[in-house]
Amino acid sequence: MNIKRHYITPTEIVEYFHAELKTPGPFERKTIESLSSLNPEWENTLDMLKLIRDCEKLASEGVLMELSSGNNLLERCYFAPNFNANDAKYGRYDFITDGFEKIIDRFSPSILPVIVEKNDGSHDLGTSFVAGNNNTIFTARHVIEDMKSIRILSASGDALPIHNIFVSNDERIDIALVNATTPPTDNIQPLKVSNDASVLDEILSIGFPPIPGFDALKLYDISHINSFIRLSKGRIVGSGHSYLDSQEFLLFNARVKGGNSGGPIINKHGFVTGMLVQIPISTEDSSKIDDLGYGIAVTGQSLMDALSFVENGRKLRLTDLGNFEYSTL
Numbered sequence: 001m002n003i004k005r006h007y008i009t010p011t012e013i014v015e016y017f018h019a020e021l022k023t024p025g026p027f028e029r030k031t032i033e034s035l036s037s038l039n040p041e042w043e044n045t046l047d048m049l050k051l052i053r054d055c056e057k058l059a060s061e062g063v064l065m066e067l068s069s070g071n072n073l074l075e076r077c078y079f080a081p082n083f084n085a086n087d088a089k090y091g092r093y094d095f096i097t098d099g100f101e102k103i104i105d106r107f108s109p110s111i112l113p114v115i116v117e118k119n120d121g122s123h124d125l126g127t128s129f130v131a132g133n134n135n136t137i138f139t140a141r142h143v144i145e146d147m148k149s150i151r152i153l154s155a156s157g158d159a160l161p162i163h164n165i166f167v168s169n170d171e172r173i174d175i176a177l178v179n180a181t182t183p184p185t186d187n188i189q190p191l192k193v194s195n196d197a198s199v200l201d202e203i204l205s206i207g208f209p210p211i212p213g214f215d216a217l218k219l220y221d222i223s224h225i226n227s228f229i230r231l232s233k234g235r236i237v238g239s240g241h242s243y244l245d246s247q248e249f250l251l252f253n254a255r256v257k258g259g260n261s262g263g264p265i266i267n268k269h270g271f272v273t274g275m276l277v278q279i280p281i282s283t284e285d286s287s288k289i290d291d292l293g294y295g296i297a298v299t300g301q302s303l304m305d306a307l308s309f310v311e312n313g314r315k316l317r318l319t320d321l322g323n324f325e326y327s328t329l
Contacts, residue, residue, distance in 0.1 A: 006045045008035065010054050010093040014063055018083035029067075033074035048074075054097045061096050090192060095270040100204045100222050103270050109155035109188050111218060113208040114139055114262065117149040119329065127207040127263035128152055130182060131191045131272060131303070137178040138303060139262035140277050141167050144176055147328050149321060152178070155186040159324035165316040166309035174277040175298060175306045176262075176316075191264060194271035195301035202268050203252055205276065205295065207260025219260075250274045250297045265297045273300045 016035050019028060032055060036046055052073050058064040059078065068077040087093065095103050114126035126143030130136065137152065144150050144165065151159040164179040182188050205221045250273070252265065265274035274297030306313075319327040 004045060005047050006039075006042050007047050008051055008054075010058060010097040011088045011091075013051070013054055014058060014080045014083055014093050015088065017064055017078045018080035029077055030079070031070065031075055031077050036074070052076075057097045058093070063093065063096065090270065092269050095268060099268070100220070100266075103204060103266060103268075104206075104220055106189060106270070107191055107266070108218070109186050110191055111206045111264065112137070112155070112160075113153050113218070114143050115151045115153060116144065116147045119146065119148050121148070125208045126261050127276070128178065129191055129206075129262075129264045129272070129275075130188055131193055131264075132307075133190055134182045134184075134188055135179055136190070137180050138264075138275055138306070139176050139178060140275065141174045141176040142278050143262045144178075145316060145328055149325050149327055151325050152180060154183055155188070156183065158183065161324050162318065162326050165318055165328065166313045167316060168306070168309055168313050173298075173302075173306075175275070175302065175309075177306050177309045177313075191266070191272050192270070193300045193303050194267070194269075194273055195299060195304065196271070197250060197267065197273040197300060201273070203273065204266045205252070205260060205263060206266070207263035207276065209260055248299050248302065249277075250299060252295050252297060260295070271300070272303065274298060275303060 013035070016038075017030055019030075032052060036042060036048065036051065055064060055076065055078060058080075059066050063082075064078045064080050066076060067079050068075070070076050084092075091102070091106055095106075110130040112128045112130070114128050116124050116126060118124060126139060128137045128139035128143075131138055139152075145167065150162075152162065154160055160180045160182060162178060162180045166177040166179075167173070168175065202222070206218065207221075208218055250265065252274075260276050261278060263276045264272045265276065267273050276295055276297050278296075316328050319329070321327055
């Protein structure tokens, strides 16, 4: 007979240990043991190892404060100075403990392939992602501008109705803001964009690289070239101003391919801190960057600034070809 295991989610952990500091009155001492005793059904079925590990992880990230170590693990006393209901709903506390796998599980339907036909008749792939709300999609400008046909596919494989595409009046800014309708059946949770990125932050890149024999295969990359034989998690390795552009870029060392253009760069809290783009460098220099395993992304701040394209940018010419296929020529 299999015994059903019970789990306390990281969000529930933080909410339990959070308390408003009130005066006068004694501070309520909360421990792992008191948390695990809340529900009689948890006796002998609660995954205590995961509970202890999640508390330690939340403490190491500064979400929990360890007030007392106690005589054993169960007597550890914690306090959560802050509990943000919006972060909890978004899944941030769960992402901190469960890692990129949880982020992928939550946001995979929000990362969409862009299928394009160029003016010369050749076909290509790009990446886009839903952010802010279900009708706002970001992608790289070079992925969809001046294309004979474009289609953005939903998680179910159907093309999305596209209403407008906005870009900057500055042609060097490789960001496109797409207004489209996503199907409610796809369980899309829009990503949130953040301008909080630091050197050595761990990141996840997601995209649809063109792999022969596969149509719109989504790949997740949390590894980078650390040496010729050792692989480790991707990290932001630098930020600065390109001499070719006035924008700020992130240089990150996760392996990327052409179809990743327009794909999000996501941190361990589940927030988009950048988007993979193309900058106007020579073919030789671009090849060198690729050989070294580096990618270049605009920052989260640049993405937030792109929301103003609706008012002070330029609307691309959009011709409806039928069946939710469009031309931007």
